[in-house]
Amino acid sequence: MSRAVHSEIQLQVMWSRLISVVEEQAQTLIRTAFSTATREAGDLSAGVFDVEGRMLAQAVTGTPGHVNSMAKSVSHFLARFPAATMKPGDVFITNDPWMGTGHLNDVVVVTPVFLDGRPVAHFAATVHIVDIGGRNTAIESRQVYEEGLNIPISRIVDGGAIVEPLFELISVNVRDPVAVRGDLYSLIASNEAGGRQLLGLMREYGLANLDEIGGFIFARSHEASLAAIAALPKGTWRHSLTADGVDRPIRLEAALTVTEDAILVDFAGTDGPSPYAVNVPICYTEAYASFGVKCIVAPTVPNNAASLATIRVTAPADSILNVQRPAPVVSRHILGQLLPDLVIGCLAQVPGLAVPAESASPLWPIVLSGGPGRVDATAEELRGATSFIVASFHNGGTGARPRADGLSATAFPSGVRNVPVEITETITPVVFRRKEYLVDSGGAGRQRGGLGQVIEIENGEGKPFAINAAYDRTVYGPRGRDGGAEGRRGLLRLDDGTVLRSKGNQTIPAGRRLILEMPGGGGHGDPAGRDPAKIRDDLRDGFISAEAARADYGYEGEG
Known part of the structure; x- marks a missing residue:
């Protein structure tokens, strides 16, 4: 089935087609979702990943908090269920805040795609479910256990058969089981739509795998990111921001360093965890800090594993931006969505940048x-x-x-x-x-x-x-x-x-x-x-x- 190496023009066309595939995946979510958060607001993410769990492309529709944190989610799924244990018709699920997108209301579903019996890709999608049980997005929560049902990485479809006991477990723990079950089906359907379109693309171009197009995407994205970084002066710039907090103001500190091949963002000096549910898992911190950098430094470079790899985010494990289990995290959006302002404040000091x-x-x-x-x-x-x-x-x-x-x-x-x-x-x-x-x-x-x-x-x-x-x-x-x-x-x-x-x-x-x-x-x-x-x-x-x-x-x- 393999054909000679494709030209750069063909590879660029395939890359564009791949983006249209994941956009159809996202639009399937919007058309079939039950919750207004997904259907009306577009609070979702959709993407395609290679067999190693690296994000190749994301849909235009979606949020940075979902997309950029979901970019690492698939690796967690593969650690729990290696590719060799997956089979056609399998679908996997989790809403673990530390392995998904930061709080229990966001459900991530991953579906492997097989071509002639061999795994060739994974599709992942996330939506915000209005109710996942517990205290229902209560800022007063003191531990994640109060915030709802935590679904470990599990099979929700096994070889094409719905795992009904898991659906039942979810349904009896939420206030609106019809809407929640409907949203789960929409996630499954969206990944299926993406996989169907991907297989059509692969057959049209005679692709046995995604190695060639994946290598092209990663190489071009990495080169473009490095070129954007090379245009910046080297150095470290610092900025701080104060959030309202719950019982006290919260101080956020950032140091942004431009090196020869990366931009490093370090949140050392940021306040420690809160007893209330404004804490942020590191996956969500990475997502919005990276987005803030990309908006200013490389806004036109596509978002994928290679471009994101040039932005490295760290935060002390005892800080509110890298909170550890079982801290409450349901309102992690409050501080997480302040992070672009914080890192842009660092970039405002870089000569030549207008922010x-x-x-x-x-x-x-x-x-x-x-x-x-x-x-x-x-x-x-x-x-x-x-x-x-x-x-x-x-x-x-x-x-x-x-x-x-x-x-x-x-x-x-x-x-x-x-x-x-x-x-x-x-x-x-x-x-x-x-x-x-x-x-x-x-x-x-x-x-x-x-x-x-x-x-x-x-x-x-x-x-x-x-x-x-x-x-x-x-x-x-x-x-x-x-x-x-x-x-x-x-x-x-x-x-x-x-x-x-x-x-x-x-x-x-x-x-x-x-x-x-x-x-x-x-x-x-x-x-x-x-x-x-x-x-x-x-x-x-x-x-x-x-x-x-x-x-x-x-x-x-x-x-």
């Missing part, structure tokens, strides 16, 4: 629940209430860029989409009364920070409901760059003015509305240098008030 200001960064997921047993209220108060649990993703503004304003209400660095409010209203009694840009929330600067947004929610049944809050940037806002101002800090409150905690499970009393004010991005450059025409546009569009135009920019004209 954006800080962003709202950590997602503001709206995790709501209602009904008996899910809300801190009396049985009488909850009589007739609909039971529900739902998660929808939203975010504030991104930091201003050196030559452009920040993006408003945009999830960076996660890249997930805002979930349409109509979707949440359709599947729950929740009603969104307001969702709009938050005026004056973007940090002032020559380039303005992106605006946050304000969302106002009530229970349409007039019953109490609960929010599981896991938010940051409410005490320490996104900092500006090169003279730009800080973006507005976030706030969680009720419509009567009561301020809620930014983290923790809290009940919204009957008749009250919940209001989330999400942070704005930091500004870039001296506000005095902003083009008056842009100020007029911001006034006309309602992005800034006349008061802010005068106070922040010294602008006395009309909108």
